[in-house]
Amino acid sequence: MTVLLDRVTFGYHRWIRPVLSRFTYEVPAHGLTILLGPNGAGKSTTMALLAGTVEPKAGKVLFSGTDLTSASREYRRQVAWLPQRVPTSRQLTAREYVAYVAWLKGESRSHAWERAGATLDQVGLAEQAGQKTANLSGGQLRRVGIACSLAHDARVILLDEPTAGLDPHQRTVFRDVLREVAAKTPVLMSTHDIADLADEADTVTLMDGGRVRHHGGTQSFLDHARRDAVPARRAESAYSVLMGLDGSK
Numbered sequence: 001m002t003v004l005l006d007r008v009t010f011g012y013h014r015w016i017r018p019v020l021s022r023f024t025y026e027v028p029a030h031g032l033t034i035l036l037g038p039n040g041a042g043k044s045t046t047m048a049l050l051a052g053t054v055e056p057k058a059g060k061v062l063f064s065g066t067d068l069t070s071a072s073r074e075y076r077r078q079v080a081w082l083p084q085r086v087p088t089s090r091q092l093t094a095r096e097y098v099a100y101v102a103w104l105k106g107e108s109r110s111h112a113w114e115r116a117g118a119t120l121d122q123v124g125l126a127e128q129a130g131q132k133t134a135n136l137s138g139g140q141l142r143r144v145g146i147a148c149s150l151a152h153d154a155r156v157i158l159l160d161e162p163t164a165g166l167d168p169h170q171r172t173v174f175r176d177v178l179r180e181v182a183a184k185t186p187v188l189m190s191t192h193d194i195a196d197l198a199d200e201a202d203t204v205t206l207m208d209g210g211r212v213r214h215h216g217g218t219q220s221f222l223d224h225a226r227r228d229a230v231p232a233r234r235a236e237s238a239y240s241v242l243m244g245l246d247g248s249k
């Protein structure tokens with residue numbers, strides 16, 4: 001399966017310069033791809049277009065060669081999408097909410113309920129499964145969102161800053177889950193947390209100003225780091241060099 005933005009132009013307001021102009025990007029078909037870039041680079045916009053939640057003003061979103069506008073219902077069932085702000089229903093318990101999302105994505109009621117329990121367990125929220133989402137912390141809500149994205153059989157998973165607000169232990173738990181998931185299903189994930197995650201990724205895409213500045217295997221990304229960068233800082237150094245922030249480029 002391929003998911004491709006083909007010469008897409010998109011802006012939020014007609015009178016402001018588009019965020020993306022004739023932008024082409026294909027989600028790598030395997031493993032974990034990390035989408036990096038400064039605030040406002042266009043990462044969330046790219047993901048929203050790929051998720052089919054906003055439509056391009058020009059160009060196409062192609063899902064295995066089919067234009068998304070003509071196949072959006074079918075596509076949305078096959079894509080798991082975690083936006084930056086997890087849209088929960090405050091009156092539902094965590095398990096009810098995750099099951100509801102899985103049901104919307106086409107799982108049967110009983111399967112959705114079962115998967116909701118299993119994925120909440122996977123993200124370390126088994127004990128909170130029966131709590132109303134209104135009573136959960138920001139980090140717990142984010143984990144509910146992650147559980148939603150895992151609770152149905154998606155063919156591509158899009159995660160917009162899933163680790164924001166997670167405590168260090170939960171980040172570790174999340175990384176383990178992510179490794180397992182990405183072995184089976186392609187995952188595109190935006191993050192600002194490069195030091196943690198560059199080692200886990202198969203591919204790194206760096207965006208800036210609505211364009212791809214770098215795209216390639218993780219090693220080729222890390223090769224841009226300064227020679228004197230300590231191992232724990234190589235990812236940050238590569239980012240600075242590629243963004244022209246360290247004065248060496």
Ligand SMILES: Nc1ncnc2c1ncn2[C@@H]1O[C@H](COP(=O)(O)OP(=O)(O)OP(=O)(O)O)[C@@H](O)[C@H]1O
Nearest residue numbers: 012013019037038039040041042043044045046190
């Ligand atoms: N709903 C919106 N309405 C108007 N402008 C928006 C909206 N969402 C994003 N933008 C603008 O679009 C541009 C790209 O934003 P986007 O959120 O895609 O970037 P990002 O790389 O995800 O940034 P961040 O790292 O801060 O999440 C920014 O200039 C932003 O201000």
